[in-house]
Amino acid sequence: MSKSAGLRKRADAPPTTAGLDLPPAFARRPPNAPDYVAPNLGDPNDPDAAYTEPRAPRPGMLIGLCVGIAVSLTLYLVVFYETISTPSDAAGFTADGSNLLDVTRLTLVHNVTVRTMDPAVPDGAALLVRGNEIARVIHANDAAYSLQSLRGIGVTVVNGHGAYVYPGLMDSHGHFLGHGLALSRPNLVGLSSVAAVRTALRDFISQSPDGSYSDTRWLVGSGWDHTTWTDALNGAGAFPTAADLDSDPVLASIPIVLQRIDVHAYWLNQRAISLLGQLPLDVAGGAIKRDPTTHAPAGVFVDNAMFLVDNIMPAPTAADLDTALVRAQTDLVRFGVTAIGDAGVLPLAMAALVRGAHAGKLKVRVHAMISCPQDNEHMHIQAPAPAFCAEMVQGLVEAARNVSDRIAIRSVKLFLDGALGSHGAALIRPYDDAPETRGIVRCSSWECPELNEVVRKWDEEGFQVNIHAIGDHANQLAINALEQVKAEKRPRIEHAQILTLEDIDRVAKLGILPSMQPTHGSDMGYAQSRLGLDRLRGAYAWQRFLQAGVTHLPLSSDFPVESPDPLEGMYSAIARMDHDAKSPHGDQTPWFADQTLTPYQAVKGFTADAAYASFMDKIIGTIAPGKRADLVFTDVDLAHITNAQELLPKGGKRRVLATWIDGQCVYEKDAWCARGVEAQI
Numbered sequence: 001m002s003k004s005a006g007l008r009k010r011a012d013a014p015p016t017t018a019g020l021d022l023p024p025a026f027a028r029r030p031p032n033a034p035d036y037v038a039p040n041l042g043d044p045n046d047p048d049a050a051y052t053e054p055r056a057p058r059p060g061m062l063i064g065l066c067v068g069i070a071v072s073l074t075l076y077l078v079v080f081y082e083t084i085s086t087p088s089d090a091a092g093f094t095a096d097g098s099n100l101l102d103v104t105r106l107t108l109v110h111n112v113t114v115r116t117m118d119p120a121v122p123d124g125a126a127l128l129v130r131g132n133e134i135a136r137v138i139h140a141n142d143a144a145y146s147l148q149s150l151r152g153i154g155v156t157v158v159n160g161h162g163a164y165v166y167p168g169l170m171d172s173h174g175h176f177l178g179h180g181l182a183l184s185r186p187n188l189v190g191l192s193s194v195a196a197v198r199t200a201l202r203d204f205i206s207q208s209p210d211g212s213y214s215d216t217r218w219l220v221g222s223g224w225d226h227t228t229w230t231d232a233l234n235g236a237g238a239f240p241t242a243a244d245l246d247s248d249p250v251l252a253s254i255p256i257v258l259q260r261i262d263v264h265a266y267w268l269n270q271r272a273i274s275l276l277g278q279l280p281l282d283v284a285g286g287a288i289k290r291d292p293t294t295h296a297p298a299g300v301f302v303d304n305a306m307f308l309v310d311n312i313m314p315a316p317t318a319a320d321l322d323t324a325l326v327r328a329q330t331d332l333v334r335f336g337v338t339a340i341g342d343a344g345v346l347p348l349a350m351a352a353l354v355r356g357a358h359a360g361k362l363k364v365r366v367h368a369m370i371s372c373p374q375d376n377e378h379m380h381i382q383a384p385a386p387a388f389c390a391e392m393v394q395g396l397v398e399a400a401r402n403v404s405d406r407i408a409i410r411s412v413k414l415f416l417d418g419a420l421g422s423h424g425a426a427l428i429r430p431y432d433d434a435p436e437t438r439g440i441v442r443c444s445s446w447e448c449p450e451l452n453e454v455v456r457k458w459d460e461e462g463f464q465v466n467i468h469a470i471g472d473h474a475n476q477l478a479i480n481a482l483e484q485v486k487a488e489k490r491p492r493i494e495h496a497q498i499l500t501l502e503d504i505d506r507v508a509k510l511g512i513l514p515s516m517q518p519t520h521g522s523d524m525g526y527a528q529s530r531l532g533l534d535r536l537r538g539a540y541a542w543q544r545f546l547q548a549g550v551t552h553l554p555l556s557s558d559f560p561v562e563s564p565d566p567l568e569g570m571y572s573a574i575a576r577m578d579h580d581a582k583s584p585h586g587d588q589t590p591w592f593a594d595q596t597l598t599p600y601q602a603v604k605g606f607t608a609d610a611a612y613a614s615f616m617d618k619i620i621g622t623i624a625p626g627k628r629a630d631l632v633f634t635d636v637d638l639a640h641i642t643n644a645q646e647l648l649p650k651g652g653k654r655r656v657l658a659t660w661i662d663g664q665c666v667y668e669k670d671a672w673c674a675r676g677v678e679a680q681i
Helices: 059-082 176-182 194-206 242-246 270-274 306-310 318-333 347-358 394-403 451-460 472-482 501-510 518-525 527-531 542-548 566-575 599-605 608-613 672-676
Strands: 106-114 126-130 133-138 156-167 169-174 219-224 256-260 265-268 286-290 297-303 337-345 365-370 407-415 464-469 492-495 513-515 631-634 656-661 664-668 677-680
Touching: 106 133, 156 672, 169 566, 169 608, 176 219, 176 318, 176 337, 176 347, 194 219, 194 242, 242 270, 242 297, 256 270, 265 270, 265 306, 270 297, 286 306, 297 306, 318 337, 318 347, 337 347, 337 407, 337 464, 337 608, 337 656, 347 365, 347 394, 347 407, 394 407, 407 451, 451 464, 451 472, 464 472, 472 492, 472 501, 501 542, 513 608, 518 527, 518 566, 566 599, 599 608, 656 672, 664 672, 672 677
Parallel strands: 106 156, 169 337, 219 256, 337 365, 365 407, 407 464, 464 492, 492 513
Antiparallel strands: 106 126, 126 133, 156 631, 156 677, 256 265, 265 297, 286 297, 631 656, 656 664
16 A cells, blocks of 8 residues: 555554454445445435336427437537546446436536636536536526426426525534534533533433433533633632532532533542542643642643543443434534544544444545544543554554545544643743743643654655644644645644744745634633733734635634534634624624635635645535535525625524535425425426
């Protein structure tokens, strides 16, 4: 296997899929075995409903029949020779077993506005889909593809009722199974006090069956943000403590661990702390918050100290992960998401993705970024520092390649620091509001001497290297390490949140991709107090990267840290205000307005740029002949809005009408897909 394929085969590599609950075999499909089912938008219960047996022509119909045949042949030639060619064998069958001239696989979507997001392909008024691919973008004056011209050849017609059609949206940095797990747990996002957290937890417990929680089944929640709380025992804005939870006897009786909204800190009650055993005084790359008088653990564990909790807390089972996949996917497609970059996937989660693909349950496309585990005994826990583990995950990489094109494992994610909200982002200078610290580096020392070698090894194995870096010091370390990686390898910095202006220029010059999350602008309430005004010039600097020469700005949400709705991400990128149109700079005033993106730039970040950053740009990201029919139908023209508020839910309802993957409807609002099918003509 070549480097570019992702991993060189090693004869002495140990078996790496044992114990991961993978299907028994991952043999490659024969060339003529279909990977996809042709879309049938007529009767979903009758796969033959789209086919009508032809009637014998009467003598008076012969002339019309001949004309019809001539028109049909012309259509075949134009459609199939103007689209990107698909390799086929001598019998005319493609690699997925479909016939190039099978008209029953044609779907015409009309009464729409098609936004291709491809400068080389003009926008259109209709779309012709062949199976799972785009066949042609049809323009208003394209008479050869009018309804009248196509009549009689068996094309399924879908009326879009004035909708806008965009490429399926891609979130280039999220946490797929983590989102699915979070959806089944207490959601603490937006709660404004410790008291509100206690109430939410009590309500969740009261709705759970008796005996749901014990020392072997902890209550896990996520989403708390202490920065605006005023009722924590340690004071306003301070980290909460175990005692804040244990003041409620019900909560004190079971082990509880709550993940901060940025997923860089845990908050435990005393019952959970007592199960951890003997704890070290200090943790490299992390922190145990302690009582200032007794020096006992106070309840919060930051960054690498979280691994002390992970080592004891019961891990999700394979069944938990399988359920999480379906739950997360169901949630994502309703936002128009058809592809994701799964940022930091440990082996147990990778195995769940492979199982889902093998069983046909995985619909969205997943660009998985490997995260190295601690060791073979702790496959669900991240390594505490940048690591190289290609041999350990080799079997999973091969399994993913063989089972489906819905999942690709050709990328790795390395972690350098924590998050700004928990004072974990690694800064060149101390925090303005915590001068005793510069944050945390998740390495053997502050300068992370192991990083260059780890990056070199992954790059030599053919993997795309993505480095998590939030603070300006961490970003500087990441840029220094990625200097050795060629731009065509598409190296990425995940978050690229706070940089010096000089380092922004270096990112552009080196061809590094800044993978950014507009909704992280929610930090604006405390960012200036932590950083000071001068450092904010290079923080959340989306437009500044483009002005420096960055050509691809992949955007994402970091879900479940933020909402997975890309339209909310677009809103944040365009408005730089909260949903009430407020910012620290005033009502109706963007936070550092010179860094707002245009609507087109924001949509491009969630489509073409996200696909490019994940090596999916050959098949998705734009609407063009030969690309997959991954589409989102909306009631708002995303790239041409005049008011960013148009992107937010209207009357409590989302703006996405339907989501298609491979030409098939995987989500519809108010039976939109079913209502759109007019006939077969």
